[in-house]
Amino acid sequence: MEQSQPPDEQVVAVPADIRARVMPAVLDELAHWGVERFSVEALAERHRLDPAMIYRYWGNRQRLIVDAALADxxxxxxxxxxxxxxxxxxxxxxxxxxxxxxxxxxxxxxxxxxxxxxxxxxxxxxxxxxxxxxxxxxxxxxxxxxxxxxxxxxxxxxxxxxxxxxxxxxxxxxxxxxxxxxxxxxxxxxxxxxxx
Incomplete structure (x- = not known):
């Protein structure tokens, strides 16, 4: 089950090194699973990332996907x-x-x-x-x-x-x-x- 961001947690600016690790993983997951089956937990497990860190910086899967899409x-x-x-x-x-x-x-x-x-x-x-x-x-x-x-x-x-x-x-x-x-x-x- 996909987690959601806790209500009292604020999304903060993403450091460049974290963005550089997470964005290629997001694109890889989307290439394999599309938007419908994209999961932060699955992404984190397959790419050895911390899901709590992803939620801390992006808040939810939608923001993460859209951020990857709008990189350019x-x-x-x-x-x-x-x-x-x-x-x-x-x-x-x-x-x-x-x-x-x-x-x-x-x-x-x-x-x-x-x-x-x-x-x-x-x-x-x-x-x-x-x-x-x-x-x-x-x-x-x-x-x-x-x-x-x-x-x-x-x-x-x-x-x-x-x-x-x-x-x-x-x-x-x-x-x-x-x-x-x-x-x-x-x-x-x-x-x-x-x-x-």
Whole structure:
């Protein structure tokens, strides 16, 4: 049975050495068991980690999974601010593809896909997608401020125009997402949302 954080215990900043030991273990567990069957206790046992230490720093399994998923979000935010909508869309596509082309990125993305045979951990997935969306939406928000968006653009749909093709390609193929594909996706998104 999965434990939960005691109510009086506060989550504290994770020291770099502990993060360096725990994050690869989290990704390994997710690759083997997915989100539904991910367990802090099983992770700790298989990777010789202290479950109490994990709960002290992350609080619960959801925070641990989402923290692992969002390891590259700060880099994503800064890499996608090029000064123009077209440039930002291409930078976003390239950065997402770079992560997805890595073994860790591909494995993690696939681990978030719902397993039809088990209980779906929808709340954990939604925490991940909300956190990621809040960063990625910066591309659309900046374009809006610069007057580059056509009227009536739905922010969620605009972001999904870029992310969906990249994610689908990674989920259904082991082939790398190349730069030509990134350019095609960014161009399609630009034509869909840019003020002409």
């Amino acid at each position: 979000v700060e880099g994503l935010a800064s890499a996608t601010d090029t000064g123009s909508l077209r440039g930002d869309l291409l930078a976003l596509a390239r950065k997402v593809a770079e992560r997805a082309n890595s073994q860790v990125g591909r494995t993690f993305l696939r681990s978030l896909v719902m397993d039809g045979g088990g209980h779906h951990d929808e709340e954990t997935r939604m925490m991940f997608w909300r956190a990621r969306f809040s960063v990625v939406r910066g591309v659309v928000d900046r374009a809006q401020k610069r007057g580059e968006l056509r009227d009536g653009v739905n922010t969620l749909a605009a972001v999904q125009i870029v992310l969906a093709p990249l994610n689908v390609r990674v989920l259904y193929s082991d082939a790398a997402v190349d730069d030509e594909y990134c350019q095609a996706v960014a161009d399609m998104a630009w034509h869909a949302i840019a003020r002409k």
